[in-house]
Amino acid sequence: MRTMSSPWARFYSNSCCLCCHVRTGTIILGVWYLIINSVVLLILLSALTDPDQYHLPSADLGGEFEFMDDANMCIATAISLLMILICAMATYGAYKQHAAWIIPFFCYQIFDFALNTLVAISVLVYPNTIQDYLRQLPANFPYKEEIMAVNPTCLIVIILLFISIILAFKGYLISCVWNCYRYINSRNNSDVLVYIATNDTAVLLPPYEDPANAASKDPPPPYVSA
Numbered sequence: 001m002r003t004m005s006s007p008w009a010r011f012y013s014n015s016c017c018l019c020c021h022v023r024t025g026t027i028i029l030g031v032w033y034l035i036i037n038s039v040v041l042l043i044l045l046s047a048l049t050d051p052d053q054y055h056l057p058s059a060d061l062g063g064e065f066e067f068m069d070d071a072n073m074c075i076a077t078a079i080s081l082l083m084i085l086i087c088a089m090a091t092y093g094a095y096k097q098h099a100a101w102i103i104p105f106f107c108y109q110i111f112d113f114a115l116n117t118l119v120a121i122s123v124l125v126y127p128n129t130i131q132d133y134l135r136q137l138p139a140n141f142p143y144k145e146e147i148m149a150v151n152p153t154c155l156i157v158i159i160l161l162f163i164s165i166i167l168a169f170k171g172y173l174i175s176c177v178w179n180c181y182r183y184i185n186s187r188n189n190s191d192v193l194v195y196i197a198t199n200d201t202a203v204l205l206p207p208y209e210d211p212a213n214a215a216s217k218d219p220p221p222p223y224v225s226a
Contacts, residue, residue, distance in 0.1 A: 023094050026180040029173060030091030030105065034084060041080040048073055083108070090177070099185040102177060109174045116170065120163040127156045 020028075086104045093101025123130065134148050147155070 022176050022180040022183055023097075025176050026094040026102065027091055029177070030087050030094065033105075034087040034091060037080050037083040037087060041077065041084065044073060044077045044080060048077070094180055094184070097184045097187065099181050099188065102181045102184070106174070106177050106181060109170065109177060113167065113170050113174060116163065116167055120160060120167065123156065123159055123163070127152065130155060130159065 086108055089101045090105030093099065131148070131152060134144065137144050150158075
């Protein structure tokens, strides 16, 4: 019998990074993001408690904007807290095999991938913005002069190649998390089916199919159309 399968089934795999299970990979990825966002949160909290330590005067940045004012610091802190919650949910969901807990982290990955794709498209459509951005950097920015001395076309190709590598890596991580979600979801569904099959002991049969009445009653006559 030929079975129908989804066209995306060919991309489904239970292993990631060629060595570990997708569930283990999702746990490692969630813990890694959790550590990064925790470090960022600690830096932001220390900057809020001691603003002078992380304060840069406007003259160093061209005199046009202030570096991380209080409002931006509060927004960044709230985003870090939200990311810690999402990463913790994904790690817990993969460890306890709760597929629904992985969905917020998967949605964040899709959103992050879309933002990076828009950055690549903007670089490709508006290549002059790279030179404008380099001119706005502080004068003491490391390797500013060397970067501006590079041919603009070569610089665009290098940036697009770098962004493409990042997008490929992020897409692979998205597929790992999605495969983990599918694995946990299918396993939970199979456990439910097994539970129903093992607890379904009473089956109602028609009288002619009941073994107790097979010897005493004849099967019904075949249906004849008029």
